[in-house]
Amino acid sequence: MARILWGRETSSNVRKVIWTLEELRLPYERIDVGGPFGRTDTAEYRAMNPTGLVPTLQEDDFILWESNAIARYLCHAYAPSSPLWPREPRARANIDHWMDAQQTVLNRPATVVFLGLVRTPPEKRDNAAIAKAVVEMARAYAMLETPLARHPFIAGDHLTLADIVWGVHVHRWFTMEIDRPAMVHLRAWYDRLLGMPIYQRYMAGPLV
Numbered sequence: 001m002a003r004i005l006w007g008r009e010t011s012s013n014v015r016k017v018i019w020t021l022e023e024l025r026l027p028y029e030r031i032d033v034g035g036p037f038g039r040t041d042t043a044e045y046r047a048m049n050p051t052g053l054v055p056t057l058q059e060d061d062f063i064l065w066e067s068n069a070i071a072r073y074l075c076h077a078y079a080p081s082s083p084l085w086p087r088e089p090r091a092r093a094n095i096d097h098w099m100d101a102q103q104t105v106l107n108r109p110a111t112v113v114f115l116g117l118v119r120t121p122p123e124k125r126d127n128a129a130i131a132k133a134v135v136e137m138a139r140a141y142a143m144l145e146t147p148l149a150r151h152p153f154i155a156g157d158h159l160t161l162a163d164i165v166w167g168v169h170v171h172r173w174f175t176m177e178i179d180r181p182a183m184v185h186l187r188a189w190y191d192r193l194l195g196m197p198i199y200q201r202y203m204a205g206p207l208v
């Protein structure tokens, strides 16, 4: 079976899938599309992924998009006993609500700040919108202080999909030149992620 991950490596949402594939040691080919590589607005790509966004996962004629759904599918299909997304209903649901919160609470302000500071020249920035979004991001990350005060990872004592979907973003949070309220447990968790070879290799590079 051929497994293709469509999407540029610099995308946070593509990185979630890279991280999951690497954790599960699943072979894949990745094809650069999106951002400077383009090709996401073609009829062929839209036929695979109607959002025109990255990532898209292709396994022969099976196509899946939405990064969190892809991460869950990979665990369910290939590693049903993996602690990344455990079977036990309450353990799984606890991971799922943190995954949903990444999409619904963190993602919008994180996008405003990252695109504003990293991909927009200073003279074109909407500094008021960026400043407001930094405050919203801080509120989103502050939610993690409580679970991370209790255990080393978001959902317990080991890495899960909750850490993956928040973890792809936290490197940017600690690397961008912004005012960050101190969050000791978040910082300790980020340091823990930095100690992981997959994180170092794919998630912790320069911001582009």
Ligand SMILES: N[C@@H](CCC(=O)N[C@@H](CS)C(=O)NCC(=O)O)C(=O)O
Pocket: 011, 012, 013, 014, 033, 034, 035, 040, 052, 053, 054, 055, 065, 066, 067, 068
């Ligand atoms: N909810 C979608 C969002 C996907 C998304 O916004 N992807 C961004 C990159 S992080 C994108 O495709 N941007 C346009 C591009 O790269 O051309 C997911 O989680 O997969």
